[in-house]
Amino acid sequence: xxxxxxxxxxxxxxxxxxxxxxxxxxxxxxxxxxxxxxxxxxxxxxxxxxxxxxxxxxxxxxxxxxxxxxxxxxxxx
Numbered sequence: 680x681x682x683x684x685x686x687x688x689x690x691x692x693x694x695x696x697x698x699x700x701x702x703x704x705x706x707x708x709x710x711x712x713x714x715x716x717x718x719x720x721x722x723x724x725x726x727x728x729x730x731x732x733x734x735x736x737x738x739x740x741x742x743x744x745x746x747x748x749x750x751x752x753x754x755x756x
Contacts, residue, residue, distance in 0.1 A: 711744035 719737040722728060
């Protein structure tokens with residue numbers, strides 16, 4: 680009887696530890712460069728955009744993410 684109770688306690692404790700660790704969320708914040716690059720690739724693929732225009736789209740998306748920089752493209756540091 681003692682072994683059954685101890686094994687039950689062990690199983691319940693293990694199950695609660697697994698639930699505690701699986702509920703943690705890993706948050707990843709995408710940088711403005713990554714976001715603009717990802718969106719530019721999506722737009723370029725869906726619209727068959729020419730190579731010259733992807734730079735323009737990228738710079739617009741990057742500027743919007745960074746809060747605007749008077750139309751000038753600035754690489755991330």
